Amino acid sequence: MREYTIDSNSAGKRLDRWLSNELPALPLGLMQKFIRLKRIKINGKAAPRDARLNAGDRLQLYISDEFFEKPKTVDPFLSRIHPKLDVLYEDENLLLVDKRPGLMCHPDAREKVNTLIAHAQAYLYQKGEWDSADPKQFAPALCNRIDRFTGGIVIIAKTEAAMRVVNQKIRDREIEKRYLCIIHGRIAPPAGTLTGYIAKPDGAKKVTVLNKPAPGAQKAQTKYATLETVRGLSLMECELLTGRTHQIRAQFAHAGHPLLGDNQYGSAKQNERFGRSYQALYAYKLTFRFKSDAGVLNSLNGRSWQVKQVPFVGEYFSPEE
Numbered sequence: 001m002r003e004y005t006i007d008s009n010s011a012g013k014r015l016d017r018w019l020s021n022e023l024p025a026l027p028l029g030l031m032q033k034f035i036r037l038k039r040i041k042i043n044g045k046a047a048p049r050d051a052r053l054n055a056g057d058r059l060q061l062y063i064s065d066e067f068f069e070k071p072k073t074v075d076p077f078l079s080r081i082h083p084k085l086d087v088l089y090e091d092e093n094l095l096l097v098d099k100r101p102g103l104m105c106h107p108d109a110r111e112k113v114n115t116l117i118a119h120a121q122a123y124l125y126q127k128g129e130w131d132s133a134d135p136k137q138f139a140p141a142l143c144n145r146i147d148r149f150t151g152g153i154v155i156i157a158k159t160e161a162a163m164r165v166v167n168q169k170i171r172d173r174e175i176e177k178r179y180l181c182i183i184h185g186r187i188a189p190p191a192g193t194l195t196g197y198i199a200k201p202d203g204a205k206k207v208t209v210l211n212k213p214a215p216g217a218q219k220a221q222t223k224y225a226t227l228e229t230v231r232g233l234s235l236m237e238c239e240l241l242t243g244r245t246h247q248i249r250a251q252f253a254h255a256g257h258p259l260l261g262d263n264q265y266g267s268a269k270q271n272e273r274f275g276r277s278y279q280a281l282y283a284y285k286l287t288f289r290f291k292s293d294a295g296v297l298n299s300l301n302g303r304s305w306q307v308k309q310v311p312f313v314g315e316y317f318s319p320e321e
Contacts, residue, residue: 014049041062093121094155124158144177147246162296174292187224222242
């Protein structure tokens with residue numbers, strides 16, 4: 001049995017209408033049956049369904065608990081998405097996913113639905129791990145982003161605690177990110193560090209790489225190693241020592257070796273010869289190298305994840321070469 005006290009907002013309402021509003025899981029026919037069977041009472045006495053309620057009335061309901069449950073509100077957006085995620089790792093705090101090239105991380109003016117964050121939130125919503133209608137719950141969020149046409153590992157926080165830790169570790173350079181890319185030509189020396197200063201003018205879509213410090217320019221460093229060179233193309237492994245906008249793409253272009261397929265920083269005519277229209281760049285490996293306490297993520301320290309396949313490697317550097 002459950003008992004309710006009628007407040008001033010409900011005073012004057014009919015009994016059946018109050019029940020329909022407060023107990024949406026209770027079917028109308030069953031409600032009328034319970035009233036006839038005197039399993040619904042006002043101040044301990046049976047009452048007809050059209051009885052008017054008064055402030056202070058005590059309403060006693062002798063019915064099953066299942067009828068007191070509030071039906072879950074269905075999110076019309078997240079419930080209709082068919083999540084497509086290549087999950088590399090998942091626990092109660094975070095997700096590591098391999099984002100495919102062409103998929104945007106967040107919505108923009110042209111694309112509102114088919115984004116990584118939408119797929120991730122729909123995935124967790126449909127699993128029942130997150131209720132988008134509950135404002136008290138943390139909304140799953142991306143901790144890092146990569147360009148639309150760059151593929152690779154993205155960290156998605158399921159909890160606020162995980163989000164705080166990952167953001168701090170990214171700032172402290174305690175999360176190692178390695179990339180594979182293909183550049184035009186053969187860079188000399190074959191291994192080293194690209195160092196420059198990246199500036200992005202207001203409203204510009206491209207960044208500019210400078211050789212010397214300048215107002216508004218941020219230092220950028222990319223460690224690289226040549227893995228293989230075939231037909232005028234070099235397969236490179238890169239490690240970001242800093243995290244600037246378009247850093248790898250802009251620095252290799254500045255060094256005279258733009259990325260294959262990168263028409264923004266390279267030559268569209270040159271890329272046409274190889275049949276590629278977007279940059280050959282992939283964030284293929286992620287390692288947690290925590291130097292200090294990582295809270296809920298301490299157990300992940302020292303662990304590393306790598307994508308199963310980087311498509312352009314097999315396309316341009318096949319085993320037969």
